[in-house]
Amino acid sequence: MNDWRGLAITLLTVVGSVAASSGFWAWLQKRDNKKDAISHLVLGLAHDRIVFLGMSYVDRGWITKDEYEDFFKYLYTPYSEFGGNGLAEKVKNEVTKLPIRGHKTEIVVTEKT
Numbered sequence: 001m002n003d004w005r006g007l008a009i010t011l012l013t014v015v016g017s018v019a020a021s022s023g024f025w026a027w028l029q030k031r032d033n034k035k036d037a038i039s040h041l042v043l044g045l046a047h048d049r050i051v052f053l054g055m056s057y058v059d060r061g062w063i064t065k066d067e068y069e070d071f072f073k074y075l076y077t078p079y080s081e082f083g084g085n086g087l088a089e090k091v092k093n094e095v096t097k098l099p100i101r102g103h104k105t106e107i108v109v110t111e112k113t
Contacts, residue, residue, distance in 0.1 A: 054091035
């Protein structure tokens with residue numbers, strides 16, 4: 001019985017020492033910093049895509065229903081929920097003013113011989 005108690009005390013001492021060590025806390029800090037860097041990168045990429053696509057729609061003067069839905073569902077809404085704002089919001093406001101048009105598709109018919 002004393003062997004188990006001694007083993008438990010030793011194990012708790014080792015676990016407590018590791019948890020209290022500066023290396024453990026540095027590892028946790030580095031992990032958090034990496035997550036922050038990835039979050040900033042994703043936010044920057046979303047911002048770039050919103051501005052690029054939004055301005056291309058504004059320059060064209062119209063937007064399709066699918067483009068409009070994708071712009072908001074996959075780019076602007078997650079971006080704004082993630083904390084983005086500024087220029088992307090201004091571009092979003094301009095996109096909402098655009099008239100919505102359908103796709104102009106061309107059907108090509110070929111004859112079979």
